[in-house]
Amino acid sequence: MKPNREANYSFSEQSRVSLLSQRQEEGEENDVEGQQVPCGCCVGLREGVNRGWDEVSKAFWKAVEHAKSDPRKIIFSVKMGTALSLVSMLMFLQDPYKYLSTYSIWAVLTVVVVFEFTVGATLSKGFNRGLGTLTAGGIAFGVAELAMCTGKWEPLIIIVSIFTAGAGATFAKLYPKMKPYEYGFRVFLITFCFILVSGYRTRVVIHTAITRFLLIVLGAAVSFVINGCVYPIWAGEDLHKLIVKNFTGVANSLEGCIDGYLSGLEFERVPSKILTCQAADDPVYNGYRSVVLSATQEETLEGFASWEWPHGNYRMMKYPWKEYVKVGGALRHCTYMVMALHGCILSEIQASHELRQVFRDELQRVSAECTNVLRVLGNNIDNMMKLKGEEILLEVHKAAEELQEKIDARSYLLVNSETWVIGNRRIIVPSETDDLIEDEGRDQLGNLSDQRSNYQHQPQDNDRPVNVLSRSWHSHNSHFGVAAVAVAKTPEKKFCKQLSWPARHSIDIDRACLRPTEKTFESASALSFATFASLLIEFVARLDNLVNSFNELSLKAKFKDPDDSPSAETKGICRRLLNFFKL
Structure with missing residues (x-):
């Protein structure tokens, strides 16, 4: 049998080729390593230069944006x-x-x-x-x-x-x-x-x-x-613009609070920046926060403005800059109610979405009228013009009265009516006080069902069953014998967990009725809406003081009448000089 020379040849050729390829690869690796050694020293320097250039460019563009925000700087x-x-x-x-x-x-x-x-x-x-x-x-x-x-x-x-x-x-x-x-x-x-x-x-x-x-x-x-x-920058002008800006901020925050409340906005976790009164991404929060924190700035600008001579639209000696601070204080007094309304949205106990919709139209009207008053006052201060007529609060008061009447008519939705005590009370003898304290509730609960049927209204078209427990309450108590549902983990620096109230008890529920503890939670959820509505009505009441402060400012600063036409102004140079130095 002859040896297979072709096979031997092919095997030897393959071995030689593989050895050559290995040597070539080793040579290429050595060349690459030899080339990378000198380049490696420059890579760090090149990266450092690039990073430095990036930082310089970022700082430059930030400076440009800062200059664009206020060219006066x-x-x-x-x-x-x-x-x-x-x-x-x-x-x-x-x-x-x-x-x-x-x-x-x-x-x-x-x-x-x-x-x-x-x-x-x-x-x-x-x-x-x-x-x-x-x-x-x-x-x-x-x-x-x-x-x-x-x-x-x-x-x-x-x-x-x-x-x-x-x-x-x-x-x-x-x-x-x-x-x-x-x-x-x-x-x-x-x-x-x-x-x-x-x-x-x-x-x-x-x-x-x-x-x-x-x-x-x-x-x-x-x-x-x-x-x-040379291009003077006036503190009085800054104070004027700050007050106008604050009116817009409060109006936007109030409108955002009502819209968010009616849309069922709920927070399982409140951002920690809001809890510590820092700037956050919430536009509603930022709107009223800037107004609350502007008190010191208003006083400082008022102190500097009192040193300035008459100029521009403020052509009076001893211009009433303090009245601007009073208007800002009255506006801030209203802003506290907006802060409380936003706190209701951030609270853990919430009324159900169905209960909110029962009063939707009335809440929206009160919100629209209040924001309209704020924007009218802000525009009039900006244009230095008095109010047209004295009925600016008429529609606001009507809207608040309609909301109050609706709450009175649907008050049974806001309380646990099963615990109502209606009827004549027994005359309690002082010696029997201790015994009657325990028996009083038991004696009166006997006629409770008949009294409730006589008291409550008959169902109407818009009187549908309302679940007064909020979604957040159900989410915490839907699993019997188990703690609240865990919320997705978020960075601790961004969110802080709210204190849990009511406590998460295990619910051993009878399908026919709730235990007294759960009924208490139900009443608390319903009463949260009453709190929200009361705060909104209080905001309406505080608008009276704000309008009075504006009227005092418009009189002392001699704002223009709304019926004055620009053509009626005298254009003579002598008259202008007299107006400029008028006392």
């Missing part, structure tokens, strides 16, 4: 740079004004500290700085002259004076009425200590005080001119 920044550049030119002065360049830093510091976003804030800080410097300079000059007359007791007099001034000024600025002048007290302390200490060394107290005061006046003057004459 760019203008304010340019004005600040211009004022600093002008004041810094004092450093280049030559004789005979070279001494000014030595103390030019005070003018620069004045611009940095005094130059604020609004004209009113700039005037307020400038006045405080000037008054503090002038007062401290005069007192420091007197103390320095007195200390020099005492001879060797001069250091002691200076130290005692600094202690007295520091303690007295600090105590005075803590007084509530002195809060607007807190910055002035700080400037007083700085100037007083600086003049006394430097004057003790150089013996040029008067020269130091006068030079410092003049440079502060110069820096403040530059700030006033640039900030007040």
